[in-house]
Amino acid sequence: MSVLTPIKGTQAVYRLNPVSKLAASAIISLTLVLSIDWVSAGVALALQIVIFFWAGIGLRPFFRRTVPIWIAAALGGFTMLLYGRASGETYFQFLLIQISDGSIELAIATTLRMLAIALPAVVLFITIDPTDLADGLAQIVRLPARFVLGALAGLRLIGLFAEDWRSLELARRARGIADRGRLRRFWGQAFALLVLSIRRGAKLATAMEARGFGAPIERSWARESRLRSADGVLVALAIAISATAVTVSVLTGNWNFIAAQS
Amino acid sequence: MATAIEVPAVEQHSKPKPPSRWRVIDIVVASVIAVAVGLVYFSWNLIYSPASAPLQAALPGLQALVYGVWLIGGVLGGLIIRKPGAALYVSLVAATVSALLGSQWGLLTLESGLVQGLGAELIFLAFRYSNWRPIVAVLAGAASGLALGINDLVLWFPGATLLFAVIYISSAIVSGALIAGLGSWFLVRGLAATGALSRFASGRQATVDA
């Protein structure tokens, strides 16, 4: 699947350390999630979009990867529109649906918030190489190497999934059961894929152990994962965007702390 | 030299507590399962809205009845690997995979995975990682559902009404118990029958000695 092979390029964003990308994304998400108002989300989103284009992310791949986000944000907003806590003037009411000033505002805020949180994450993640990420997590964040590398190896098997899936589909047609029952067939195929993958995973684990993995020896690293000044800039940008968004929101009186709601 | 003499060189002591250190195969297979589940999460991310819309229209908050799909990771991981941390690990890695594929909730997908996995993990811990019967699986699924409900309400629906909250959490619990709990238990049984889990305790108990 091409989804795990990162987009390659020469712009600065491709040379950043994956750990700093993770940190930047975390900073933005955790800050924006604290409030549900359209000002903080809107400001953050505007600043992000400016930076996306300045960093040279192509328009096409950007939209292709982020389509589910746009859809989900719209749907989330719609949910809030219908069922959000009512306040102000009510425009429409039917059973439990109540569209009011309050719910409209919540809807806009929810949509912008989802976008502001998810878009930078996707943009950063699609440029991450899984091996480099594993190196970073183990060397910089100091997560246990056994788990990080074991997870990476398991993750790589995903590349074989697509080919297996195609063979499984064709085989069902050859077995005479492909005419009806699409859903049932889907789950049957998914089960078969799971069996094949677990088998392969077990063999892979043996192969890794045969190369000394998991032995009680201090590990060395063939590829060094380092944090450079560019990484610092990214994290600083993330802090700046979050701080600006929060400040503007508080100053204009729109800050709406979520814990104060429920 | 071909007779199988009974040489009891290794003691047959009964193990009161199963080994808790993860073998390499535990890590890799847990990751493989997490990846597969993460794919399911991603696909479900794309289609859950139309599937849950009618439920939502009937009673707001009821859409959580189909959210159990996102809770499979933790329970499945615990049931197959049977080591401390398995539920949490699989749930977290599955969430990571679905986030990497472009989940609409970005980094908070990981936070959901963490919280939901923790719910299942606590139940397995409460049974001291020794009881893997269906009822435990159901409880683990329910606990995950509870975690999902609370998490979503605090983060994504802070402006919702009390009625919505109650319906949402209850639906999530039921969904978790059935889809994630019972569903995972049957799935593990099916997997064990294929012999794919032969190097795990979960596989050996289910198959008859050949």
Place this chain on the structure above:
Amino acid sequence: MSVDAVGARIDARAWGWRHAGRSDWALSGIDLIIAPGERVLLLGASGAGKSTFLHALAGVLGGDDDGEAHGELLVDNQAPNIVRGRVGLLLQDPDAQVILARVGDDVAFGCENLGVPRDEIWRRVDAALTAVGLALPLDHPTSALSGGQKQRLALAGLLAMQPGLLLLDEPTANLDSDGVQEVRAAVETVVAKTGATLVVIEHRVSIWRELVDRVIVFSAGGGVLADGTPDRVLAEQGESLAAAGVWVPGFPPARPVRAARRDTNAVLTTEALVIGRNARAVHGEPIAVELEGGRALAITGPNGSGKSTLALTIGGLLPPVTGTVSAAGLANGGAEEPISWKSKELLTRIGTVFQDPEHQFVAATVRDELAVGPRALGLPEHEIEARIAHLAERLRLGALLSANPFTLSGGEKRRLSVATVLATRPPLVILDEPTFGQDSRTWQELVALLAELLDDGTSIVAVTHDREFIAAIADQELQLVVPTRARRDDGESAR
């Protein structure tokens, strides 16, 4: 960089192993000594525990929760799991040994685990890749490699650890003839250069015969049956080994006797057929196929030449890019193109046996698996029972009827996948690499069965690289070539 590793020594004293949850010992009473630098070929019937022995030497059998051992097994006078980096184990499945995404990283993995300093790692990676003959850039994607290349990559990964003991567990079983030669040459170079001890398991003796200086035979569930020079052991044990399924030179499997050819009609023809996947053609030029009843066509060619794609297109599973496949002889008056037939119609007309039998399994027991096709046709229960009984007897599946298909051995799975296709009696059977990695006994049975089908009037199309199979069965051969413009290494149809 010196690659002089002195060979490791193996000592086994009354050693045995039992897998957890089983009542029988996989092997027991193993007594042998292998001196440093010796090259050993390990033979025996399936289930004789050869693989278990190698895994034990590599220290990957596991601990207490995986099984129990008795006796002693030492590598360089130490327990195997203490000297992990000293032993290199190469497994059978090329895909399951690729650990990282880039060639250089994958080879460096073993060194990292052993704590080798960074500069030294990359020096070793270079030397290892050269030794196995893989002259690829370090960031070449590992997913784009062929089977033979992947095995050589794994070998390079082991070599970089500078092991004193090289263990090969059926390394060429899943490879085509080119891959087999590549791996064999690489192993020969490595062993000559490093002087490492070598232990190989393979059921095709001819591949390693010239390279080894000692042959050991294990007996099923027991200990060492024979031990000595290749000439002596093969002369003594050759016949019994051949009967057990080993490909012993001088004891080839029996070829079937074919009935006299009869005149038959055309079953399937193609018209300006251009094959490909996802509307992307493999070759620019059309392929012509003409098949008659009771005849066998062999499709041959190197990796990437589109053999499987052609087989699946003929079988009505993949749509042609342009042109048509016409099977008027099978269509019973309906549409002529197999791709347009419904799945159920395909069942009684063309049967396809996939290269990996596991892709075809849809049921939980062998009995249900055999019944899937007939049930889809709506046959009455007693007819289904009769067919199942007949097939079980013909293909020796009787004892396995209630087992889960995934738990069968390789040869049994192959027989099952062929049986499921025959359950609906299609007049055309397509097989993708039917003899891949099979032992001689299964080979013999399969060939005999196919000969019988041919004599009965069934047509056969087989994608294969097995020359003996072609000689025994095929009436025509169609050779495909790798398209010149598609010689990029991005692994599109590399297998």
